[in-house]
Each structure stands twice: as structure tokens, then as C-alpha cells.
Amino acid sequence: MGSEHGRRSSPHRSDTKLRVNGKPHTLSVDHRRVLLDVLREDLDLTGAKKGCDHGQCGACTVLVDGRRVNSCLLLAVALDGSDVTTVEGLSGDGGDPHPLQRAFLERDAFQCGYCTPGQICSAVGALAEAESGHPSHVTDPAAPSGRPVALDRDEIRERLSGNLCRCGAYPRIVDAVTDVTGAAGT
Known part of the structure; x- marks a missing residue:
């Protein structure tokens, strides 16, 4: 065969x-x-x-x-x-860039770019997890179970912690995700 x-x-x-x-x-x-x-x-x-x-x-x-x-x-x-x-x-068949791809470009959320595709895919998955109500290690234990998790900068950092950036572009990566989610906080 x-x-x-x-x-x-x-x-x-x-x-x-x-x-x-x-x-x-x-x-x-x-x-x-x-x-x-x-x-x-x-x-x-x-x-x-x-x-x-x-x-x-x-x-x-x-x-x-x-x-x-x-x-x-x-x-x-x-x-x-x-x-x-x-x-x-992520952008579909020749379509516009995904909002996270656009935000990474606008925020200059990369240096060498090696980790960027993994960072973006991880962010897409992390946002879907939060929307589905999956808590992270820093999610408030008093938050209602099964409801979307409110995202702040600490929540975003925790959810993306499995993706390393050897160049150290973390603040701009969090800024890019924050722009897409409208998250607040420090």
C-alpha cells in the first residue's frame, strides 16, 4: 500500500x-x-x-x-x-494574520524569532484554556469553576511559562497577549 x-x-x-x-x-x-x-x-x-x-x-x-x-x-x-x-x-488559507500574530509584530515581541511560532501557538492554546474555564497555578481559588478565567498579566505569564525565550522578550510577549485579551494588571 x-x-x-x-x-x-x-x-x-x-x-x-x-x-x-x-x-x-x-x-x-x-x-x-x-x-x-x-x-x-x-x-x-x-x-x-x-x-x-x-x-x-x-x-x-x-x-x-x-x-x-x-x-x-x-x-x-x-x-x-x-x-x-x-x-x-493560524491565519487560515491565505487570510489576514491571526490577532496574536499581528500583536507580536506590533509589540516587537521577539528578537531572534526562533521561539516566536511556539510562543504564538502556546498563547492561542492558553487563551482557549482560560476561556473554557481551565485554571492555572495562579488562578484565584475562589473563582467560579467552569467559567472563563479572568486574565491579568500574572495569569498570562503563568500560562506561557512553558515556552522559553532565550533572548528575554518576555515583557513584550506579555504585552502582545495583553493587547489581544484586554488583560490588566502588573
């Missing part, structure tokens, strides 16, 4: 269906390959970066079924049937 990318199935490969940035893909994937490598090497989506390759820096953050994940840790075959969104897919 061949796949869209011309590789043959073997005992160490499986045909894996992924919907990436709204487009369906069927790939014959080696069981040992992680999502990050499939995105970068097979689909030429190079926004997500390989930073630490251990799930500690967040440079590889993408969204899987709407939730942020470290793509360097997830075996691609385990995601069969999943919907994957990379930084390239």
Missing part, C-alpha cells in the same frame, strides 16, 4: 491520517517519528522549531485538536485522525 507521499507500508510504518492546517494528509509514518519531524520534513511546515527535543522549551508548540502540545514528544502515528494547527495555519 502506498501513500500520498509514495512510501510503502511496512511492519514499522503505518498509514496515518492528519488534518494539518485544514488540509487532509495521509502519510506512511515510521512508528518512531514524532509529529515535529513529520511537520518539518514531510509537510515542509518549518514554523515549529526543534529547540531542546525534550519538551522543555516550547519552541515546537503546535495545536492538536485545539490543545497546545509539544510536538517533539508526540509520536505521529498516535495522532491518527487528529486536527493539527501550526503557526502557518
Whole structure:
């Protein structure tokens, strides 16, 4: 059995269906390959970066079924049937930049830019988590459960703490997310 990318199935490969940035893909994937490598090497989506390759820096953050994940840790075959969104897919099919992408540009929320795609995908996921009522470590325990979490700068910093910026652009990253959310505080 061949796949869209011309590789043959073997005992160490499986045909894996992924919907990436709204487009369906069927790939014959080696069981040992992680999502990050499939995105970068097979689909030429190079926004997500390989930073630490251990799930500690967040440079590889993408969204899987709407939730942020470290793509360097997830075996691609385990995601069969999943919907994957990379930084390239946030703006839709040739559409305007996502509000967070615009805010990062307007706030100059990057220096070298290596971590920026992961920072933006993480922020998109973090905002969805807060909107769904998922608390963070700094969420007020008295806040009503299941309701959207009010975002202030401390809440934003905590929710993005899994994404490292070696250049130290954190204040501008928080400013960019604050611009999109209208968050207040110090």
C-alpha cells in the first residue's frame, strides 16, 4: 500500500491520517517519528522549531485538536485522525494574520524569532484554556469553576511559562497577549 507521499507500508510504518492546517494528509509514518519531524520534513511546515527535543522549551508548540502540545514528544502515528494547527495555519488559507500574530509584530515581541511560532501557538492554546474555564497555578481559588478565567498579566505569564525565550522578550510577549485579551494588571 502506498501513500500520498509514495512510501510503502511496512511492519514499522503505518498509514496515518492528519488534518494539518485544514488540509487532509495521509502519510506512511515510521512508528518512531514524532509529529515535529513529520511537520518539518514531510509537510515542509518549518514554523515549529526543534529547540531542546525534550519538551522543555516550547519552541515546537503546535495545536492538536485545539490543545497546545509539544510536538517533539508526540509520536505521529498516535495522532491518527487528529486536527493539527501550526503557526502557518493560524491565519487560515491565505487570510489576514491571526490577532496574536499581528500583536507580536506590533509589540516587537521577539528578537531572534526562533521561539516566536511556539510562543504564538502556546498563547492561542492558553487563551482557549482560560476561556473554557481551565485554571492555572495562579488562578484565584475562589473563582467560579467552569467559567472563563479572568486574565491579568500574572495569569498570562503563568500560562506561557512553558515556552522559553532565550533572548528575554518576555515583557513584550506579555504585552502582545495583553493587547489581544484586554488583560490588566502588573
